[in-house]
Amino acid sequence: MSPTSLFSSVEQGPPIEVFAVNKAFLDDTHPAKVNLSVGAYRTEECKPWVLPVVRDAEKRLAADDSLNHEYLPVLGLESFTQAATSMLLGGSECVAVAEGRAFGIQTLSGTGALRVGAEFLHRQLGYQTFYYSNPTWENHGLLFKNSGFTDARTYRYWNAKTRSIDFDGMYEDFENAPDKSVLILHACAHNPTGCDPTKEQWSKLAQLLKSRPSLFIFFDSAYQGFASGDLERDAYAVRYFAQEGFEFMCSQSFAKNFGLYNERIGNLTLVLRNASQVTPVKSQLTLIVRAMYSTPPNHGARIVSLVLNDPTLYEQWKQCIQTMSSRIKQMRLGLRERLEKLNTPGSWNHITEQIGMFSYTGLNPDQVAHIVSQHHVYLLKSGRINMCGLTTGNLDHVANAIHDAVTKVPS
Ligand SMILES: Cc1ncc(COP(=O)(O)O)c(C=O)c1O
Incomplete structure (x- = not known):
């Protein structure tokens, strides 16, 4: 038997x-x-x-005999995380960057950034409730639930009649959200609706969220460059919230704007209020990553780092984004x-x-x-x-x- x-x-x-x-x-x-x-x-x-710029970068990397396959640090390649954070927040003209209270960690693409960030919010800060837009990218719910969140809620986003954003509904849902909720906001090029809040609407949301300090903002930036064809314009919402003094996280994916889908290259940016908290927060993120996958992979990080840190390659990359968006x-x-x-x-x-x-x-x-x-x-x-x-x-x-x-x- x-x-x-x-x-x-x-x-x-x-x-x-x-x-x-x-x-x-x-x-x-x-x-x-x-x-x-x-x-x-x-x-x-x-x-x-x-992308031709990716091919060029890969050729340079392949020809560089000084490179090896040693483990990366748990939080990733620093030349990559710094450049990715600057690309999002705008470098030293962003006060949080200048004051040393913003930093990034390398993650397994945008999904990995969301997952590490969600685990941190749940384990370290005790968040249980999260809100995602209705509709949203289909993975948000599963991701946060598997990170330990027990209370999944949606906020209104799409008005089927006008086929545009239901801003009043979204605003009202945030007003009524219980304390200690995480709000997942698409930074630009909302998936699936293709509708983003206007600058005025972002400003209204910021005013509301200032009066609700226990609500935590988690931006998801998977399409920087794809909304307008311009990296700066697509970073508007994230930079605006940084400038307004918010603490937040932002997941970044380089799958779409670099065409590096299977390299799983992403960054989780954190903007804190006090630079003194950077070291302890990093230490806890290190423990989360260590137990999840130990250290991140190298190839995508090296490509993106090379391109973001080399002015000529960077210009070439911007052209590629233009090609795709047009x-x-x-x-x-x-x-x-x-x-x-x-x-x-x-x-x-x-x-x-x-x-x-x-x-x-x-x-x-x-x-x-x-x-x-x-x-x-x-x-x-x-x-x-x-x-x-x-x-x-x-x-x-x-x-x-x-x-x-x-x-x-x-x-
Ligand atoms: C809104 C949104 N967030 C995050 C991701 C994560 O993508 P990846 O993990 O491939 O970077 C995607 C991918 O489609 C997405 O559409």
Whole structure:
């Protein structure tokens, strides 16, 4: 008789939608299939793009015989964390940087930064409640829960009628949030809606949050450069909160703006009120990382550090960001023009008004199912599309698919 497996009580977990949709796309043999699901940049030929500046940096690194594969320190490569923090906060013109009360630690991409930061907030500062926008990137909830948070809540963000941000709802939810809640705020290019607060709205939020000092702000910056094409402009909200004297954390991802998705290179920036707390906070972060993965990997950190610290490579990189963001803008225009030409019911101005990699189309789950099954165009149930999956070659096909769904499937 074979003994019962110790694993027999394990139940099947739910699929992760974005990977399941991607797999369905890969399995589809239709020649006109289009993938608008995964959040990664694609060229006009629908290919992944290794940024030329990244190739150059890699060649330099490969030719440098002085480099070795010794362990990095637990909190990562310092030339990387300092440059990444400066890129976010604006260097020594940021008072928190100048006063030595802002610092970064290297993490396993943006996800790792969120996870380390969340564990710190829960273990060291005792936070239990967190708020994420409705809708948000689908990993926020799981990440904070697995970090020990017990009370997950959402704040209003999307107004389905106006297809824009529900600022009043968001404001009211923050006003009513219980003390000691963490608020996850997308720093720019909100995923999935592509709608960010205006400068005036950020200012209103800052005024409100000044009167609620136990609410903790956790910025998530996964798309710096992708919203406007300009790194400085996309850092506006984070820099503004630093200037207003807030303490906060910010996760940074270099997956999208460097195209380094699988290198897992990120940074967790912390802005504190007192420089004297930097050393003890770092020591506790060190213990969290030590027990989680011990030390971070090297390759992505070296590439980003080289580029951010070399003026010529830095300019080259900014050009690459321009290339990516202007292609996305062209695709937005192209899709909107086609839908309007087809007289597709509804208004489509939100396609060009939204920013960043994604567009929240307003298509409902039935319309999405129709588009997938009838037209082989793959997107998330929420109606989110990755604009980078569009090319001049497939725009007509996608616009026709959306038109067909909107006219045949009730909204
Ligand atoms: C809003 C948001 N935050 C964080 C991430 C984390 O990405 P990564 O861990 O690949 O850096 C993503 C990735 O899609 C995202 O969209």
